[in-house]
Amino acid sequence: MKKKSKSPFLHSIKVAFIIIGLIILYAIGFSVTKVNLEETKSEIRQKQLIRIIRALVQPDLFTYDTVDTLIQTKILAPCSENAFTGIAVDPTTSDPYLTLSTYCANPGDAITIEGFNFEVSEQIFVQFIPPNGVKLTLGQANTDENGHFILETKIPKNRKSDQPQTIQVKTSVYAGNLKISGTLKDTWDKIVETLFLALLSTTVGCIFALPLSFFAAKNLMERLKTEFISVSLTLILFPIGFYIGLKIVQIIIRWISTLTISPIFVVIGCILLAVIIFLLLRQLFSNQKIPGEHTSNKFRSILSKSTAAITVVVFCFLLSKVFILAGDSLAKSLGTFAFIGEFIRDMGEILEMILPVGVGIAASFIAVSLGSKISKSILAAPPIWMKKIISVVLSVAAYAGLCLLIINALNFLYEFKNIREINLYTGMIGGLVGLMLGLIFQPNYEIKIGNVIYIITRSVFNILRSIESLVMVIVFVVWVGIGPFAGSLALALHTIAALGKMYSEQVENISEGPLEAIQATGANLVQQVVYAVIPQIIPPYIAFTLYRWDQNVRMSTIIGFAGGGGIGFLLQQNINLLNYRAASVQMIAIAVVVSLMDYLSGYVRNKIV
Structure with a gap:
């Protein structure tokens, strides 16, 4: 069946509408971005642009030593009853000097400044200096082939004084060799x-x-993937594990901090703890099993893991102190290389800072792992109705706690009023959500928690x-x-x-090949x-x-x-x-x-x- 050919007229109309739409779209864009081409034609803006471009192509990479000379004259602003004639100047001198069209003017009045005997083709910057010493730029000019310049400017406003004020030109003469700026x-x-x-x-x-x-x-x-009951236990045990981990670290740090220990004993303690940790880990990862002592082995394994965990925390804290002490000592003795000592000290402070958080996260994952084993034990034990009740109770507790954590995090940011009432209602809402989910899903229902x-x-x-x-x-x-x-x-x-x-x-x-092969091994x-x-x-x-x-x-x-x-x-x-x-x-x-x-x-x- 042949396709019906499109009408050339309709196609042209469609193209025309698209073009008109694009024109309108870009017209709105020009209007919103306030495109003003008249500004580009402004002589003032063109002069400013040229000045900036010329400065940019003359980077201040190298310089010479300079000898600066200040040429000054005086002006009275505003005028007073007593006539002021400025500083007397000998017109026959060969030194640079300044003259003014008037030595008495009111703020805002126009004056003409002339300079004589300056360097040829030199750029001159003229400044106005009131009694407070704050320098104000009046303008700039270039000298001609005779070292002469003329600058028309105005006396700055709001610069009244009963004392004569200074008009100054600073000139610089290169002296010495070229050097890095x-x-x-x-x-x-x-x-x-x-x-x-x-x-x-x-x-x-x-x-x-x-x-x-x-x-x-x-x-x-x-x-x-994981079971619904395992998700509930994870939501409950993760914050609990984090809190317990933080508290354990705080107790250990507080206890060690109360002891007055010599730095040498801190170092020795770190070495001994490192050896103990190595021996404990070696025992934990050994695969030796003693027949008939299953319960004893399990208790001994838990005790060894707990001891190793506490030992690692104490070791990390003492190690941070060793870094801080060593860093302070090196910073004082290394002189130019004191930054190495400061770096070691900073590493110790960083370790001390992240230790509570790191232990809290580790404790959270341990608690989650424990929760996974508990959930498997619950699912493996009869009867079914008991599993359902436990699942519903855990779901209520999990989602009520989750909502409370969220609302208290928001309270930290927004500082709610009546936070107790908000916590009560939030906990109830979370509990109702957990109750509904617990009734809907079976304890062994698989949830794609990874997604x-x-x-x-x-x-x-x-x-x-x-x-x-x-x-x-x-x-x-x-x-x-x-x-x-x-x-x-x-x-x-x-x-x-x-x-x-x-x-x-x-x-x-x-x-995916290697991943599937590894996964097939279990x-x-x-x-x-x-x-x-x-x-x-x-x-x-x-x-x-x-x-x-x-x-x-x-x-x-x-x-x-x-x-x-x-x-x-x-x-x-x-x-x-x-x-x-x-x-x-x-x-x-x-x-x-x-x-x-x-x-x-x-x-x-x-x-x-």
């Missing part, structure tokens, strides 16, 4: 700061994005990626102050989301990732990380405008001060570094991938 030295310091700012943010982002990327990989998460984790992780990545690091740095500046540290934190947070997304997409594109999810996923993703992960470092170098030039340090902070200062020659140096430095980083990262990526 102070601007170039400052630019070098800031570009080094920018490179390491980007390096630290990329490293921190990579450390966090690497494990999180597996939770955002759909091909891994869709394999993760939920995937959606949550991807959503967090997308939210963080949608907020530019330029906005993030504003928050971090309030927290840690203006400087490169705030910029590093902002870039690191954005890097976690960006790298997490790229890493996860690479995991989703791996070959390996769990962690073993599948270690033996089937990681070997396939190492080269692209390195390539993505290098690319992100390159990108962070470019982004760090922008966050400096919001107080994030680096070369951007210096560039912003020079632009605000209208020092375009200095700004040109920073622009050249940024272009050179970005180009070199692009070539370097491209070369390394080609070698690895």
Whole structure:
């Protein structure tokens, strides 16, 4: 059956409507963006543009030592009853001097300033200096072939004084050899700061994005399934485990802090604890079993694991103290290399800071693992009606607790009034939701919990990626102050989301053959990732990380405008001060570094991938 041919007339009408629509669309765009071509024809704006372009193509890279000379004259503003004739000048002198059309004028009046005996074709900047010493620029002029210039200007308003005020010209004469300018030295310091700012943010982002990327990989998460009752136990035990972990760390730290221990004993304690941890772990991972002592072995295993966990916490805390003490000692004795000692001390403070959170998360996963075993025991035990009752009770408790956690997190941000009543109603709503779910789903109903984790992780990545690091740095500046540290934190947070997304997409594109082969052996999810996923993703992960470092170098030039340090902070200062020659140096430095980083990262990526 032949297709019915379209009418050429209708096709032309359709094309005409599309063209008219596009014209209207772009007309709205011109109107919204306020395109004003008349401004481009303004002589004032053209002169300003030419002045800026000329300054930009003359970067302040090198300079000479100069000898400055100040040429001054006096003017009375406003006029007084007593006549003022200014400073007497010998017209036959060969030294530079200034004359005024009048030495008595009111603020806002026009005057003419003339200069004689200056250097030929010299650019002159004329300043007005009231008694308070604040210099105001009156204008600039260029001398002619006779060293003469004329400048017509006005006396600044609101600068009244009974005393004569100063009009000054500053001239500079080159002396000495060519040398690197102070601007170039400052630019070098800031570009080094920018490179390491980007390096630290990329490293921190990579450390966090690497494990999180597996939770955002759909091909891994869709394999993760669990029973409904296990989900309820996870929701209950995860926050409880985190709270218990935090409390254990706080108790241990508080107890150790009350002891007065010599630094040498702290070091010895770390060494002994490291040996004890090694022996405990060796015992835990040994596969020896004693027949007939199953219960005794299980109790001994739990005791060994608990002892090892507490020992690891004490060891980490003492290790942080060793780093802090060693860092302080090295910072005092290394002189020029004191930064190495400061780095070691900072590592100790970071370890001490993240220890409670790390132990809390570890305790949460231990509690979840325990909950999984409990749920299997419940599902394996008869009768069915008892399983249903336990499932419903756990579901009510789980979703009531979840809603309470959410509402209290919101309360931290919004500071609700009558939080007790809100908690009561929220807990009731969560309990009703849990009751309904518990009645609907059977205890052994399989839930694709991996898809939920995937959606949550991807959503967090997308939210963080949608907020530019330029906005993030504003928050971090309030927290840690203006400087490169705030910029590093902002870039690191954005890097976690960006790298997490790229890493996860690479995991989703791996070959399924090795993964299926490992899965067929009965390996769990962690073993599948270690033996089937990681070997396939190492080269692209390195390539993505290098690319992100390159990108962070470019982004760090922008966050400096919001107080994030680096070369951007210096560039912003020079632009605000209208020092375009200095700004040109920073622009050249940024272009050179970005180009070199692009070539370097491209070369390394080609070698690895």
